[in-house]
Amino acid sequence: MSDQVEPHDDNERICAETPGELTLDGSVPVVEIHGLQTKFGRTVIHNDLDLTIEQGEIMSIVGGSGTGKTVLLRQMLGLERPSKGCVRVFGEDITQATSAQLQLLRNHWGMLFQQGALYSALTVFENIAQPMRELRVLPHDLVRDAVLLKMNMVGLGPEHANKMPSDLSGGMIKRVALARALALEPKLLFLDEPTAGLDPDRSESFVSLIKSLHRELGLTVVMVTHDLDSLFALSTRIAVLAEKHVIAVGPTKDVIQVDHPFIKEFFLGDRGKRALEALQ
Ligand SMILES: Nc1ncnc2c1ncn2[C@@H]1O[C@H](COP(=O)(O)OP(=O)(O)OP(=O)(O)O)[C@@H](O)[C@H]1O
Numbered sequence: 001m002s003d004q005v006e007p008h009d010d011n012e013r014i015c016a017e018t019p020g021e022l023t024l025d026g027s028v029p030v031v032e033i034h035g036l037q038t039k040f041g042r043t044v045i046h047n048d049l050d051l052t053i054e055q056g057e058i059m060s061i062v063g064g065s066g067t068g069k070t071v072l073l074r075q076m077l078g079l080e081r082p083s084k085g086c087v088r089v090f091g092e093d094i095t096q097a098t099s100a101q102l103q104l105l106r107n108h109w110g111m112l113f114q115q116g117a118l119y120s121a122l123t124v125f126e127n128i129a130q131p132m133r134e135l136r137v138l139p140h141d142l143v144r145d146a147v148l149l150k151m152n153m154v155g156l157g158p159e160h161a162n163k164m165p166s167d168l169s170g171g172m173i174k175r176v177a178l179a180r181a182l183a184l185e186p187k188l189l190f191l192d193e194p195t196a197g198l199d200p201d202r203s204e205s206f207v208s209l210i211k212s213l214h215r216e217l218g219l220t221v222v223m224v225t226h227d228l229d230s231l232f233a234l235s236t237r238i239a240v241l242a243e244k245h246v247i248a249v250g251p252t253k254d255v256i257q258v259d260h261p262f263i264k265e266f267f268l269g270d271r272g273k274r275a276l277e278a279l280q
Contacts, residue, residue, distance in 0.1 A: 014092040015086035023091035024108065026055035030188055030220045036085030038071055045071060046082070047244040053188075058214060058221040058234050059164060063241030064262055069224045072241070076103045076222065077111060089188070102119055107135065109188040110181030114196055116221060117177060118165040124151070124176050125161040131183040148180040171202035175209070182213070189214075191223040195230045207233050228267070228275035240266075 015034075031053040038138040045068040053059045061069050075087050077096045087094045087177040089105055097105065118127045128147045132138050138146055148158055154175040165173060174194065181189060194210065195203040207230045214221055214234075225231055231238065232252055239249040240263060248258040256267040256276075266272060 015088060015095065021091075022104065022108065024187060028091040029053060029088070030055050030057075030085070030090060031059075031222065032074075032088040032091075033072075033087040036072075036075070036087065037083045038068060038075070038080075039083045044093055044244060049085070049241075049245040051239055051246050051249065053222060054219065055220050057236045058217060058223065060223045060225055060231050060235040060238045061241060062225070062231065062266065064266075067241040068244075069241055070192065073192060073222070073224055075110075077190065078105065100208040107184055108186055109190060110184065110186040112174070112177050112181045112192065112194055114193045118173060120165050123162050123164060124156070124168070127165070127176055128179045128183055131180060135184065143200060146183070147179075151176075153182065153213065154179045169202075170197050171206065174198065174202075174206055176264055178209070178213075180218075185217075186219070188220045188222070191221060191225070193227070194223060195225065195227045200229075203227070203230065204240050206230075210234060228272050229278065232278075244278070 029052045031051070032142045033049060033051040036046050036049040037044065051059075051072075059074065063069050071080060075082055076089060076094070078089075078097055081095050085095075090108060091099060092105060094102070094105065119130070120243065122130065125147055128150050129143050132143050132146060146162070151158065151161065156172065156179065157177050160168075160172070160176075164174070191210070194205055198206060198240075210221070211234060213219065221234070223230075223234065235252060237249060237251055239246050240255060240258075240260070241247070242260065242262045247260055248255050248263065256263065256272075267276075
């Protein structure tokens with residue numbers, strides 16, 4: 001993924017001025033989106049979209065294909081700018097952030113991309129060490145201990161350190177990518193389809209891993225997923241995107257009651273019922 005911000009011509013600013021400092025103590029929402037509009041040419045993807053994510057939540061974003069879930073995630077990461085509206089992360093207006101401010105924000109979040117996105121020419125060790133080295137946050141000799149600690153956190157023994165990504169299974173690639181996303185000890189973790197491509201057993205153990213890391217590290221998690229099992233197992237709240245905005249947001253038990261055709265089809269079809277039953 002490129003880290004270029006893609007500006008839209010008609011960006012209108014509606015965030016109030018911010019102090020220019022990150023608020024990491026949970027006294028403001030971790031993510032706050034207000035009045036967001038996204039247009040590509042004349043096509044409107046989001047309109048008047050609001051969403052607030054508080055510290056410690058696992059917020060899952062669901063919606064039909066093309067409803068703009070990935071674009072919304074990219075906007076929270078400062079990789080795309082909305083046409084209109086306010087996107088604050090840790091209290092900072094990310095739509096107006098300078099590249100120095102964005103870099104500062106990146107030190108406090110981790111991102112797990114759908115494909116795992118490891119550097120194929122680097123070993124497991126070097127993949128996890130890379131964000132630490134890029135920021136030079138640790139002296140050289142401490143990087144080794146920190147990498148092994150992150151590997152241990154995601155259930156990978158030191159014997160895997162010198163393996164190349166091509167030697168790893170899909171589940172292991174996800175674990176290495178997660179260890180890398182956690183390399184800088186972020187407070188916020190973005191997950192894009194974290195269980196995509198995993199078989200049911202691996203998917204279940206990856207979900208357990210995310211659940212325990214969320215608890216142990218006190219993370220806030222923002223996840224885009226189509227996978228109902230992980231959605232039900234992990235989410236503290238679910239936000240449903242339809243009709244260009246968030247049509248429902250809340251705990252699973254409340255969201256599935258909302259009378260909307262997408263919600264009925266997505267959550268209460270056969271797959272949804274099976275996933276809900278498995279959880280009970
Ligand atoms: N840079 C872009 N230029 C033009 N259109 C774009 C661009 N990025 C995304 N879109 C369009 O915006 C819409 C939303 O895309 P997005 O990838 O966010 O959907 P999604 O909800 O994540 O879908 P899916 O569940 O299928 O992955 C799509 O119609 C897509 O083609």
